[in-house]
Amino acid sequence: MIERLAPEVVNGIVLGSFYAIVAIGLSLIMNLTGTINLAHGSFMTLAGYLAFAIMSRGGSFWVALGGAALLTMVVGVAVERLFIARLYKRIPLYSLLLTFGLSLIAEESFRLIWGPSSVPFAVPTNLQGSTALGNIVLPTYRLVIMGALVIVITALLLFLYRTRLGLRLRGAVQDPDMMAALGTNTRVLYTVNFAVGVLLAAIAGIFAAGLLGLQPTMGNSLLMPAFITVVIGGMGSLIGSIVGGLLIGLTVSITTLYLPAASEIVMYVLMAVVLLVRPRGLFGEAGIFG
Amino acid sequence: MSAAPVILEATGVRLAFGGVRAVDGVDLRVREREIAALIGPNGAGKTSLFNALTGFFYPDAGTVRFRGEDVTRMPNWQRISRGIGRTFQSPSIFPEMSVAQNLTIGIQSSFRLSLSLRPPSAGRRRELEARLVELLGFVKLERLRDRQVAELSHGDQRLVEIAMSLSTSPKLIMLDEPTAGLAEADTSRILSIVRDLHDRLGLTVLFVEHNMRFVAALAQTVTMMDRGRVLLDGPPSVVLKDPRARDAYLGAEESVRA
Incomplete structure (x- = not known):
């Protein structure tokens, strides 16, 4: 029993950590600027392809991870400065349409450059x-991912709760005008915030490429569960994104084991139940878009 | 008094929202070390003028000069670092943070530490701490230092806001209805703090207020706005007694309690 369930639980936690980390990025961006970033999945895919390009030129997996994540963040900053920042003063529909358009352009570009089907994204053999663990056998790469994502989330929490910049980001989410009135350049704050969100997406995207295979639609396939994670966990809550992500990941994996046919719809059922019982999500604040 | 140089000067400021001319050609001069009041019925354009002066909205026309420098199009946060501090009409505090954290944000800005990740030196940290203690002492909230601001009374929160506007070490403090919704006892606490801003710290104060006793007790000059324009301008003894001031308030929600 435990031998059969354990791998699915690990699987669920890995999947859940992916959803959580993507959801945290979405949530950061949504809370501070009201931008519903539909291009978030494209940043994941882009990071995957950049890592693939670095590795196919002889870079190691870890070099590719760092390099591609940073490059993707630079692209993210450029996109925010050039396009998204112009729409902050408008209703969220504008940036929603913009980022949807960007995600379409990105997906077609990936197809043009790297082809429509999977590229051979190989994780190093020592991670395969x-x-x-005792008498339970678990795939090494999944354990590595779990460890890495725990480090990333810890680093993010330290950044938000232990640095001056983090204090300002948390404050600006509550009241950006007051933050400006205290002499903080809020434009820079918006850009840093977007960059952090994209960096999280990029790291998740590179690990996901080794797990799910890398094709032009990879990121977008993780985006919908991430949005559902935000809804279930509650907007504005980091802890909500973490709990929500793990909840979805575990539910989906365990359903896959016992009722495979229902595994696709179970997260939507979960979302519907949470919305009925607690519309603001498990840990959310009411009226983010008030 | 009139010999003091002008610290803040608005000339022909206009600001419209859609078809509504919230500020319709306002001239305003505030002199250094002066306590100036801005009064007028609701919707007169006082808060909109504040927003134009502090860069939260850019005026459609006119200029704003602060200490001789044209700041009309300067971003709000930069104006703050030039020496303008302000509060807002609605409570503007970070409720989930402690009193000390609320004040630290502005102090760090004035130390030019807001956007860097490097930890400050030990000496710098001592200066930050000293400034925090000084601010808490000024508004007499030392005992609430580590309390979450959301738990504080309305009056204490108002004092935190004033201390926050002071945290960036401004030359001019602009307070938007500092006593709105406060009981009598809290109003007198605010009154004595605002007087201290001027008398003890030597700051210039410009405030919007509906409580006419508060205005009469503090202001050296009063500017009265109505429908986006300046209606009256002068010492409180003259403006508050002018029949046109009473007429402007008639029909509005407030009554003039001079």
Whole structure:
């Protein structure tokens, strides 16, 4: 029983950590600027392809991880400065349409450059294979992902709660005007915030490429569960995104084991139940778009 | 008094929202170390003028000069670092943070530490701490230092706001209805703090207020706005007694309690 359930639980936690980390990025951007970033999945895919390009030129997996994540963040900053920042004063529909358009352009560009089907994104051999914990055998790469995502989330929390910049981001979410009145350049704050969100997406995208395979639609396929994570966890709550992501990941994996046919719809059922019982989400604040 | 140089000067400021001319050609001069009041019925354009003066909205026409420099199109946060502090009409505090954290944000800005990640030196940290203690002492909230602001009374929150506007070390403080919704006892606490801003710290104060006793007790000059324009301008003894001031308030929600 436990031997059969354990891999699915690990699977669920890995999947859930992906959803959580993408959802945190979405949530940061949504809370501070009201931007519903539909291009978030494209940044994941872009990071995957950039890592692939670095590795196919002889870079190691870890070099590719760092390099591609940083390059993707630079692209993210450029997109924010050039396009998205112009729409902050308008209703969220404008940036929603803009980022939807950007995601379409991005997906077609990936198709043109790297082709429509999967590219061979290989994780290093020492990360493949399996690791035995007692009498439970688990895939090594999934354990690595779990560890890496825990480090990333811890680093993010330290950044938000232990640095001056983090204090300002948290404050600006509550009241951006007051933050400006205290002498903080809020434009820079918006850009930093967007960059952090994109960086999280990029890291998730590179790890996901090794797990799910890398094709032009990879990021977008993770985007819908991430949005559902935000809805379930509650907008404005980091802890909500983490709990929501793990909840969805575990529910989907365990459903896959016992009722495979329902695994696709179970997260929507979960969302519907949460919305009925608690419309603001598990940890959310009411009226983010008030 | 009239010999003091002008610290803030608005000339022909206009600001419209859609078809509504919220500020319709306003001239305003505030002299250094002066306490100036801005009064007028609701919708007169006082807060919109504040927003134009502090860069939260750019005026459609006219100029704003602060200490001789044209700041009409300067971003709000930059104006703050030039020496303008302000509060807002609606409570503007970070409710989930402690009193100390609320004040620290502005102090760090004035130390030019707001956007860097490097930890400050030990000496710098001592200066930050000293400034925090000084601000808490000024509004007499030392005992609430580590309390979450959301837990504080309305009056204490108002004092935190004033301390926050002071945290960036401004030359001019602009307060938007500092006593709105406060009980009598809290109003007198605010009154004595605002007087201290001027008398003890030597700051220039410009405030919007509906409480005419508060205006009469503090202001050296009063500017009265109505429908986006300046209606009257002068010492409180003259403006508050002018029949046109009473007429402007008639029909509005407030009554003049001079």
